[in-house]
Amino acid sequence: MTNQFSTLPGQLLAGKVIFLTGGAQGIGRACALAYAAAGAHVSIADRNLAAAEETAAALPRKSLAALCDVGDRASVEAAIHRTIAVFGRLDAVHNNAGISSPSSPLHQTSEEEWDALFQTNVKSIFWTTRFAVAHLAAARGCILNTASLVGVIGQSQHAAYVGTKGAMISLTKAMALDYASLHIRVNAICPAGVWTPLLREWASQQQNPAEIESYLDRIHPLGKCPEGDVIADAAVFLLSDMARFITGCILPVSGGAELGYRA
Ligand SMILES: NC(=O)c1ccc[n+]([C@@H]2O[C@H](COP(=O)([O-])OP(=O)(O)OC[C@H]3O[C@@H](n4cnc5c(N)ncnc54)[C@H](O)[C@@H]3O)[C@@H](O)[C@H]2O)c1
Numbered sequence: 129m130t131n132q133f134s135t136l137p138g139q140l141l142a143g144k145v146i147f148l149t150g151g152a153q154g155i156g157r158a159c160a161l162a163y164a165a166a167g168a169h170v171s172i173a174d175r176n177l178a179a180a181e182e183t184a185a186a187l188p189r190k191s192l193a194a195l196c197d198v199g200d201r202a203s204v205e206a207a208i209h210r211t212i213a214v215f216g217r218l219d220a221v222h223n224n225a226g227i228s229s230p231s232s233p234l235h236q237t238s239e240e241e242w243d244a245l246f247q248t249n250v251k252s253i254f255w256t257t258r259f260a261v262a263h264l265a266a267a268r269g270c271i272l273n274t275a276s277l278v279g280v281i282g283q284s285q286h287a288a289y290v291g292t293k294g295a296m297i298s299l300t301k302a303m304a305l306d307y308a309s310l311h312i313r314v315n316a317i318c319p320a321g322v323w324t325p326l327l328r329e330w331a332s333q334q335q336n337p338a339e340i341e342s343y344l345d346r347i348h349p350l351g352k353c354p355e356g357d358v359i360a361d362a363a364v365f366l367l368s369d370m371a372r373f374i375t376g377c378i379l380p381v382s383g384g385a386e387l388g389y390r391a
Pocket residue numbers: 149150151152153154155156173174175176196197198199224225226227228248274275276277318319320321322323324325326327
């Protein structure tokens with residue numbers, strides 16, 4: 129299925145340079161396409177270089193694909209350095225790369241799985257912030273984190289992943305306060321479900337994968353599990369000057385999945 133983008137003013141992100149992690153596929157790819165359509169240059173930092181290059185080639189303006197492991201200090205430093213060398217500025221960092229396995233309660237999660245989750249989903253923010261903050265301050269830019277609704281409301285059989293998403297949400301609030309004086313806005317988006325390779329992998333690990341598609345539709349009161357375009361449209365808004373007075377916001381883009389009791 130292809131992503132269907134709603135109509136966006138083409139200049140919302142005109143001339144901005146966005147460092148986007150995990151932009152090779154899934155939600156990140158949808159964001160890369162939407163950012164470029166809104167006028168931005170996108171630097172895609174991903175451990176899958178071939179797919180990142182394929183996404184970069186699909187963008188309508190000058191972009192970059194950088195091989196990057198977001199949990200690795202030297203790798204992140206090099207990718208941000210290269211972004212500055214190519215574009216001369218940095219207006220936004222979108223921390224989006226993430227992993228989600230295992231689907232297990234905490235006591236059945238291995239130490240290696242725990243470490244990998246926190247390295248990729250949380251320590252990555254530590255590194256991108258370390259190497260980007262001065263550039264973002266110069267541009268009065270912003271940071272966007274792809275967290276998850278599970279970091280707000282919890283989820284069974286997924287404890288370590290849920291812990292990383294809760295940490296991302298707390299970090300978003302702390303960083304928003306710390307960097308407000310630098311005029312850097314920091315926000316997070318919380319999807320519920322979004323059909324991407326990551327969700328397909330998670331679905332395949334569930335006890336009854338055949339049931340999972342209708343379950344994923346049912347948890348979204350607006351009627352269906354979406355694709356990445358709905359996240360990308362919200363991300364364009366939060367990175368744009370339309371959101372210039374919004375910081376520390378934990379925005380569900382979830383079709384109402386977090387709301388109340390169901391009939
Ligand atoms: N899909 C969902 O239902 C859903 C729901 C809530 C939150 N999220 C979050 O959205 C983000 C994107 O998820 P997705 O569904 O598009 O995933 P995905 O697996 O389809 O894509 C993730 C991308 O991140 C890259 N990546 C993974 N680890 C990396 C690393 N160490 N360094 C660099 N790149 C790395 C992958 O190569 C891939 O391109 C994740 O943070 C995920 O937790 C997804």
